[in-house]
Amino acid sequence: FVAIVQYKFILEKNISFCYYHxxxxxxxxxxxxxxxxxxxxxMKLMSDGVQKSAGEKLQRTLSVVTSxxxxxxxxxxxxxxxxxxxxxxxxxxxxxxxxxxxxxxxSAGVIFGANIGTTITAWIVSIFGFNFKISAFAVPVxxxxxxxSIFKKRKYxxxxxxxxxxxxxxxxxxxLSSVFTPDQxxxxxxxxxxGASAIILGFLIGIVVTxxxxxxxxxxAIVITMAYNGLISWELAAAxxxxxxxxxxxxxxxxxMGTSANGRRAALIHVMFNLFGTIVVLCFLKPFLDLVMFIxxxxxxxxxxxxxxxxxTVFNIITTVVxxxxxxxxxxxxxFLIKDDPSEKKKVFKLEFIEHSGKENVxxxxxxxEKAIADMTDVVTDMFDKIQIGVTKRNSSYVEKYAQxxxxxxxxxxxxxxxxxxxxxxxxGLQITEKQLNHISCMIQIVDELENMSDNxxxxxxxxxxxxEKKMEFKTEDMERLLPYIELVRQFLQxxxxxxxxxxxxxxxELAAELENGIDAFxxxxxxxxRKRLEGGADVKAELLYIDMVRRIEHIGDHCxxxxxxx
Numbered sequence: 001f002v003a004i005v006q007y008k009f010i011l012e013k014n015i016s017f018c019y020y021h022x023x024x025x026x027x028x029x030x031x032x033x034x035x036x037x038x039x040x041x042x043m044k045l046m047s048d049g050v051q052k053s054a055g056e057k058l059q060r061t062l063s064v065v066t067s068x069x070x071x072x073x074x075x076x077x078x079x080x081x082x083x084x085x086x087x088x089x090x091x092x093x094x095x096x097x098x099x100x101x102x103x104x105x106x107s108a109g110v111i112f113g114a115n116i117g118t119t120i121t122a123w124i125v126s127i128f129g130f131n132f133k134i135s136a137f138a139v140p141v142x143x144x145x146x147x148x149s150i151f152k153k154r155k156y157x158x159x160x161x162x163x164x165x166x167x168x169x170x171x172x173x174x175x176l177s178s179v180f181t182p183d184q185x186x187x188x189x190x191x192x193x194x195g196a197s198a199i200i201l202g203f204l205i206g207i208v209v210t211x212x213x214x215x216x217x218x219x220x221a222i223v224i225t226m227a228y229n230g231l232i233s234w235e236l237a238a239a240x241x242x243x244x245x246x247x248x249x250x251x252x253x254x255x256x257m258g259t260s261a262n263g264r265r266a267a268l269i270h271v272m273f274n275l276f277g278t279i280v281v282l283c284f285l286k287p288f289l290d291l292v293m294f295i296x297x298x299x300x301x302x303x304x305x306x307x308x309x310x311x312x313t314v315f316n317i318i319t320t321v322v323x324x325x326x327x328x329x330x331x332x333x334x335x336f337l338i339k340d341d342p343s344e345k346k347k348v349f350k351l352e353f354i355e356h357s358g359k360e361n362v363x364x365x366x367x368x369x370e371k372a373i374a375d376m377t378d379v380v381t382d383m384f385d386k387i388q389i390g391v392t393k394r395n396s397s398y399v400e401k402y403a404q405x406x407x408x409x410x411x412x413x414x415x416x417x418x419x420x421x422x423x424x425x426x427x428x429g430l431q432i433t434e435k436q437l438n439h440i441s442c443m444i445q446i447v448d449e450l451e452n453m454s455d456n457x458x459x460x461x462x463x464x465x466x467x468x469e470k471k472m473e474f475k476t477e478d479m480e481r482l483l484p485y486i487e488l489v490r491q492f493l494q495x496x497x498x499x500x501x502x503x504x505x506x507x508x509x510e511l512a513a514e515l516e517n518g519i520d521a522f523x524x525x526x527x528x529x530x531r532k533r534l535e536g537g538a539d540v541k542a543e544l545l546y547i548d549m550v551r552r553i554e555h556i557g558d559h560c561x562x563x564x565x566x567x
Contacts, residue, residue: 378497410455
């Protein structure tokens with residue numbers, strides 16, 4: 001009996017001991033997962049809130065960035081600082097390069113600037129994260145953000161979402177600060193190695209973890225917290241931070257999958273920029289760390305969190321300064337390594353709906369569609385110009401030069417109609433505002449009108465070709481009467497081309513109505529004259545073809561007016 005009691009006592013003691021140590025291991029790990037989740041979700045919520053409230057304006061700014069390198073760098077830097085995500089900026093860059101909104105050379109400057117802009121998160125964490133009790137203001141901030149987010153006005157909802165994300169970010173940081181200590185996870189994360197092997201290990205950890213988290217900013221916050229609590233050395237923290245710069249390119253790589261050659265080249269420029277700068281700094285790590293130490297207030301006695309933020313910023317600024325004059329070389333290397341797609345050399349239109357892991361919002365897709373619609377308008381306008389050429393030069397050379405070319409153009413417009421419509425229907429399935437839904441519906445209608453316009457252009461050109469092949473005779477004055485009529489429609493088409501994707505003012509709508517009425521009146525006069533010629537014994541086939549051509553050209557004016565109403 002005594003033996004049984006003693007055995008029971010020893011067993012209970014061992015179970016208690018095992019349970020205690022098990023909980024000592026599991027609890028910090030669970031706290032780490034929860035804190036990291038709060039940090040990442042807070043950053044996502046903050047970035048999404050900012051993008052929803054101001055993202056469309058920011059993206060439109062990015063889509064019209066000038067070719068000036070300094071302006072492109074500043075644009076990329078400011079946009080990234082506002083939306084708190086270099087990944088989102090680089091995804092937008094790849095998307096816009098793929099759509100032809102910005103050139104490959106312009107994309108290089110924006111990517112360089114995005115790398116500088118992303119360092120703002122590290123500064124926020126290092127300045128505000130360790131100087132006072134975070135939860136003292138983080139919880140009220142989350143509460144304020146939540147109550148703003150339940151307002152009916154979407155503007156307040158988006159602002160509230162951003163504020164709530166800001167608070168959650170610091171709650172997650174508070175959790176990381178408490179768990180990244182020698183007492184909690186020191187047994188697992190206390191990396192005290194020195195030398196080249198430790199530096200390479202830290203560099204690789206930075207690449208892998210950042211790629212998994214899809215956020216260099218989040219990993220920077222983790223590194224700063226670990227270094228501040230003494231789990232890693234200053235050199236190791238530097239190596240991890242440099243590694244995170246390479247790991248952050250994963251978003252642009254994923255965004256480039258399935259895009260055009262230029263889209264993939266933009267992603268490659270991002271990789272080359274980050275990789276080249278990182279490798280050079282790693283080769284001269286000691287002098288570089290001495291430089292960072294020298295310019296950081298307090299130098300060796302400086303706060304290590306501030307020192308890491310300074311390192312991140314100095315690295316990206318120096319790399320940008322060095323690489324900016326070489327951006328043209330980077331573009332040429334990217335063009336050499338990634339050849340043009342064979343399909344791009346053919347007259348094939350593609351507008352694929354590529355999802356990028358939530359790194360952008362619907363505004364990016366809308367801007368892409370607008371660019372495609374503008375291109376479609378250019379093609380239709382070019383087709384219409386061939387009508388005017390055919391009326392003035394009715395000879396066999398016109399048939400030889402434009403018959404196949406216009407057939408190819410008509411087929412290309414049909415491809416654009418199908419691809420753009422499919423793309424816009426996909427956009428309607430996203431989380432969009434009522435204003436965006438109306439805009440997308442209008443764009444679908446405009447694409448339909450443009451396709452119908454191309455049909456009438458092609459038919460008119462075919463009528464001219466038929467008249468040439470059949471050797472139909474028209475009086476010179478009859479063809480000359482068509483020219484001012486065609487010119488009036490051409491003015492209307494140019495009006496549409498200039499104002500496509502813009503909201504028309506009342507004054508411009510009145511001008512569109514004037515052009516439409518003028519075309520209708522002109523058509524009636526031309527048809528009346530043609531009927532008189534028929535009554536006078538003119539060639540029936542020639543006059544019917546003439547009337548049909550007048551009617552087709554008038555339909556083009558009708559489609560222009562419909563587009564004006566949609567705009």
